[in-house]
Amino acid sequence: MKPIxxxxxxxxxxxxxxxxxxxxxxQSKQYDQVTYAYATFNNIPTTEALAGVEEAxxxxxxEKISTEVKLVPIVIWExxxxxxxxxxxxxxLDVFQSLGDFNTAISTGMCVDLTDMLDNYxxxxxxxxxxxxxxxxxxxGKVYGIPTYKPIALTPMVIYRKDIADALGLDMxxxxxxxxxxxxxxKVKAAYPEMTPLAAVNTGNIGIGLTVPNVDYLTDSYFSxxxxxxxxxxxxxxxxxxxxxxxxxxxxxxxxxxxxxxxxAATTASAAAELMASGNYFxxxxxxxxxxxDTAASLEAQAGGYPLGAKxxxxxxxxxxxxxxxxxMVSSTSKVxxxxxxxxxxxxxxxxxxxxxxxGLEGRDYVVNDDGxxxxxxxxxxxxxxxxxxxxxxxxxxxxxxxxLQGTNSESLAWELEQNKNAKxxxxxxxxxxxxxxxxxxxxxxxxxxxxxxxxxxxxADPETDIPLFLQRLSEAxxxxxxxxxxxxxxxxxxxx
Amino acid sequence: xxxxxxxxxxxxxxxLLIASPGIFYLIVNSYLPMFGVFLAFKDFNYFKGIxxxxxxxxxxxRFLFRTRxxxxxxxxxxxxxxxxxxxxxxxxVLVAVLMFELGKKRRVRLFQSALLLPxxxxxxxxxxxxYAYLNADTGFINKTVYKALGLPAVSWYSTPGPWPFIxxxxxxxxxxxxxxxxxxxxxxxxDKGIFEAAQLDxxxxxxxxxxxxIPMLKPTIIILTLMAIGRxxxxxxxxxxxxxxxxxxxxxxxxxxxxxxxxxxxERNDVGMSAAAALYQxxxxxxxxxxxxxxxxxxxxxxxxx
Numbered sequence: 001m002k003p004i005x006x007x008x009x010x011x012x013x014x015x016x017x018x019x020x021x022x023x024x025x026x027q028s029k030q031y032d033q034v035t036y037a038y039a040t041f042n043n044i045p046t047t048e049a050l051a052g053v054e055e056a057x058x059x060x061x062x063e064k065i066s067t068e069v070k071l072v073p074i075v076i077w078e079x080x081x082x083x084x085x086x087x088x089x090x091x092x093l094d095v096f097q098s099l100g101d102f103n104t105a106i107s108t109g110m111c112v113d114l115t116d117m118l119d120n121y122x123x124x125x126x127x128x129x130x131x132x133x134x135x136x137x138x139x140x141g142k143v144y145g146i147p148t149y150k151p152i153a154l155t156p157m158v159i160y161r162k163d164i165a166d167a168l169g170l171d172m173x174x175x176x177x178x179x180x181x182x183x184x185x186x187k188v189k190a191a192y193p194e195m196t197p198l199a200a201v202n203t204g205n206i207g208i209g210l211t212v213p214n215v216d217y218l219t220d221s222y223f224s225x226x227x228x229x230x231x232x233x234x235x236x237x238x239x240x241x242x243x244x245x246x247x248x249x250x251x252x253x254x255x256x257x258x259x260x261x262x263x264x265a266a267t268t269a270s271a272a273a274e275l276m277a278s279g280n281y282f283x284x285x286x287x288x289x290x291x292x293x294d295t296a297a298s299l300e301a302q303a304g305g306y307p308l309g310a311k312x313x314x315x316x317x318x319x320x321x322x323x324x325x326x327x328x329m330v331s332s333t334s335k336v337x338x339x340x341x342x343x344x345x346x347x348x349x350x351x352x353x354x355x356x357x358x359x360g361l362e363g364r365d366y367v368v369n370d371d372g373x374x375x376x377x378x379x380x381x382x383x384x385x386x387x388x389x390x391x392x393x394x395x396x397x398x399x400x401x402x403x404x405l406q407g408t409n410s411e412s413l414a415w416e417l418e419q420n421k422n423a424k425x426x427x428x429x430x431x432x433x434x435x436x437x438x439x440x441x442x443x444x445x446x447x448x449x450x451x452x453x454x455x456x457x458x459x460x461a462d463p464e465t466d467i468p469l470f471l472q473r474l475s476e477a478x479x480x481x482x483x484x485x486x487x488x489x490x491x492x493x494x495x496x497x
Numbered sequence: 498x499x500x501x502x503x504x505x506x507x508x509x510x511x512x513l514l515i516a517s518p519g520i521f522y523l524i525v526n527s528y529l530p531m532f533g534v535f536l537a538f539k540d541f542n543y544f545k546g547i548x549x550x551x552x553x554x555x556x557x558x559r560f561l562f563r564t565r566x567x568x569x570x571x572x573x574x575x576x577x578x579x580x581x582x583x584x585x586x587x588x589x590v591l592v593a594v595l596m597f598e599l600g601k602k603r604r605v606r607l608f609q610s611a612l613l614l615p616x617x618x619x620x621x622x623x624x625x626x627x628y629a630y631l632n633a634d635t636g637f638i639n640k641t642v643y644k645a646l647g648l649p650a651v652s653w654y655s656t657p658g659p660w661p662f663i664x665x666x667x668x669x670x671x672x673x674x675x676x677x678x679x680x681x682x683x684x685x686x687x688d689k690g691i692f693e694a695a696q697l698d699x700x701x702x703x704x705x706x707x708x709x710x711i712p713m714l715k716p717t718i719i720i721l722t723l724m725a726i727g728r729x730x731x732x733x734x735x736x737x738x739x740x741x742x743x744x745x746x747x748x749x750x751x752x753x754x755x756x757x758x759x760x761x762x763x764e765r766n767d768v769g770m771s772a773a774a775a776l777y778q779x780x781x782x783x784x785x786x787x788x789x790x791x792x793x794x795x796x797x798x799x800x801x802x803x
């Protein structure tokens with residue numbers, strides 16, 4: 001027994017040494033290692049599928065910027081907490097996106113100041129994005145992020161079942177305001193009593209909040225505003241005390257009482273696409289940054305294949321968060337910030353890299369049509385190909401150099417660029433709010449909003465009784481302090497502008 | 498013939514070995530993370546790290562006491578847990594006694610499995626089972642039960658009134674099976690001779706249960722209750738978050754310390770404040786265990802935990 005055991009040990013030692021030597025050799029090429037964490041709305045690919053894409057990207061980056069990249073796709077709803085945990089735990093993570101937490105990322109020191117590095121390592125991106133947009137990702141004159149370059153002007157639309165609208169002879173072109181929707185819903189309800197005309201977009205949101213025009217949310221999430229600017233005034237006000245808010249909640253209440261909207265909208269766990277796919281709903285209201293026809297076409301597959309139409313019912317409005325909500329940052333724990341920024345630059349300028357990130361490998365994950373658009377290989381779709389992050393098109397790098405998915409209109413890009421330039425812009429564009437001085441109040445106010453807002457905007461709560469109570473609780477939780485702090489920071493920003 | 502040397506160690510070593518995975522788990526999972534206590538008193542900054550960040554005193558704790566929510570969540574956490582301890586123990590003991598009296602028949606094993614099953618379901622699944630019952634448009638209660646009784650449909654997820662009962666019911670349904678197993682084990686450990694002697698003296702089944710089984714279970718009940726008191730400031734997050742489907746209208750009866758912290762900090766991802774909340778919960782729990790144990794020791798020294 002003994003000699004065999006010894007031989008075995010010797011072999012084991014040999015193998016270990018060899019792998020060590022191999023490791024040393026592999027290391028010796030001296031490429032900078034950059035870890036790129038991005039959010040995906042698609043399935044997380046297997047390690048092998050991901051390795052293929054990584055290798056293809058590395059072939060480009062080794063040559064262009066002598067860097068190797070490790071991709072870390074994270075499911076969208078876990079993204080913020082995963083990134084935060086990784087940075088706390090000292091895991092290697094060089095590039096990440098702010099996903100709405102732009103100011104938290106700065107105030108907690110998650111990201112580095114890019115101001116001086118931009119000229120040396122990402123000049124093309126700097127030119128592409130332009131000073132105006134970079135102002136939105138700056139704090140006190142220093143640039144901390146690069147905003148995703150994409151159509152950002154979100155326009156509120158009604159997404160509806162075309163077959164039903166045609167059958168009932170509804171004139172959707174006459175629907176130009178959220179108030180016009182009521183008549184349509186009533187007609188559908190009368191013709192199809194078993195149907196619920198309006199679906200929720202997601203939990204506690206039937207899309208009417210965003211139809212209030214000309215509101216700068218001052219860095220807050222659209223679904224949880226705490227002190228906003230309205231109608232081009234530079235005075236911070238309480239959104240929930242405004243006449244506009246009273247009007248939309250009253251509208252929602254009317255819909256709820258007439259059974260025009262789903263009863264459980266405030267708590268439903270289902271999102272719009274899934275509800276529409278059930279065939280029980282006629283329409284939903286949400287904001288998109290693509291033209292009407294494209295939006296409808298791209299949603300059909302997810303919504304059960306029913307023919308869909310889209311109708312714009314409001315106008316786009318740009319504030320600082322519309323730009324910096326999706327900013328790319330270099331982490332403060334990165335050992336190779338220069339290489340990280342160089343790779344980030346490529347995601348804005350290199351067509352091949354950005355398409356590898358979004359669509360994966362040509363031939364394996366997608367094929368190119370004659371007209372330049374792409375589709376999934378025959379017999380496959382987004383859920384079966386080894387790698388795709390197609391639903392992240394609007395969240396990373398430069399949208400305008402990505403392939404278009406089959407079925408999208410080539411003129412759309414022009415429309416989207418136009419919207420970006422022409423959309424109405426907030427008077428406080430470039431201002432970002434740092435909530436750190438009032439974080440205690442912030443946390444308390446978030447809880448109050450979660451308690452009241454879903455019921456009010458979904459119609460299940462009566463605005464007559466609930467809005468006064470809501471306002472009182474908000475005030476107890478410290479909303480007034482938040483508004484005062486916002487006003488102070490805004491005044492300071494205006495004075496230094 | 499070989500004689501074995503009597504080794505003292507051999508008594509404890511196997512036991513230690515059996516316990517070692519548990520001890521290892523405790524050290525890794527409960528003791529090592531205690532370093533994080535620092536964070537509760539720091540203004541955490543990713544760049545400066547855990548030890549480099551600035552101290553900020555009790556600033557992180559302020560949000561716990563900021564609003565009327567502080568009162569609501571503390572009341573809910575304590576009251577629900579108190580009810581769970583009392584009713585939960587009573588239900589578990591009752592089930593254990595009934596099971597034991599049924600003997601070792603096959604159907605007992607069936608009952609036992611059926612009682613244990615809910616414990617294996619995750620709260621998310623249970624949340625959706627509840628939703629299937631309580632959904633306003635298509636739920637079983639509104640669509641079938643209430644319709645048959647001729648009652649008007651209730652919008653359950655926006656009516657706070659019934660929720661304390663629903664939550665207690667769901668909790669009992671989920672945990673009773675598992676906790677009764679511990680009591681059943683204790684009952685099996687009672688010397689059969691005592692029961693036989695009682696039978697000879699003419700004691701009825703009920704008398705045997707009240708005079709023998711329950712008193713013999715007292716130490717187990719006390720230990721388990723003391724441990725439950727230690728966690729009285731924690732709530733079962735899944736029960737209070739998933740089962741009411743995170744409905745805002747129900748917060749007055751479903752908000753507990755854990756759900757408040759989760760909701761409040763989801764948006765900010767603030768590490769210091771989360772650590773502060775956890776420290777506050779464990780400190781109060783620790784003090785409660787100490788005082789409950791002191792009370793038990795005063796009343797009946799033999800049953801005290803330490």
